[in-house]
Amino acid sequence: MNNINEDNHLCRVCGLYVESSPWGDDGKCPTYEICPCCGVEFGNEDYTIESTIEYRIKWLNNGAKWFDCKDKPLYWVLEEQLKQIPREYKQNP
Numbered sequence: 248m249n250n251i252n253e254d255n256h257l258c259r260v261c262g263l264y265v266e267s268s269p270w271g272d273d274g275k276c277p278t279y280e281i282c283p284c285c286g287v288e289f290g291n292e293d294y295t296i297e298s299t300i301e302y303r304i305k306w307l308n309n310g311a312k313w314f315d316c317k318d319k320p321l322y323w324v325l326e327e328q329l330k331q332i333p334r335e336y337k338q339n340p
């Protein structure tokens with residue numbers, strides 16, 4: 248079970264926990280910062296569910312590379328992080 252406040256810290260594209268809420272505490276005020284993992288600009292490519300899914304597919308097809316490799320954890324597991332994506336932004340099966 249996810250609580251709403253925690254979801255506010257998760258990248259909608261890749262599920263990374265981001266210290267400063269990508270979309271603000273109310274989920275409506277994007278910071279326009281770049282996700283160090285998938286490289287999405289919060290408030291831009293993740294503006295709609297469709298564009299979020301589209302960006303994620305492109306990122307995964309490119310090998311799911313970290314935008315900022317110095318932030319990449321030593322034992323990073325893509326599949327684990329993808330599980331954290333807020334449910335409404337996951338692709339429909």
Ligand SMILES: [Zn+2]
Pocket residue numbers: 258259260261262263282283284285286287
């Ligand atoms: Zn991301």
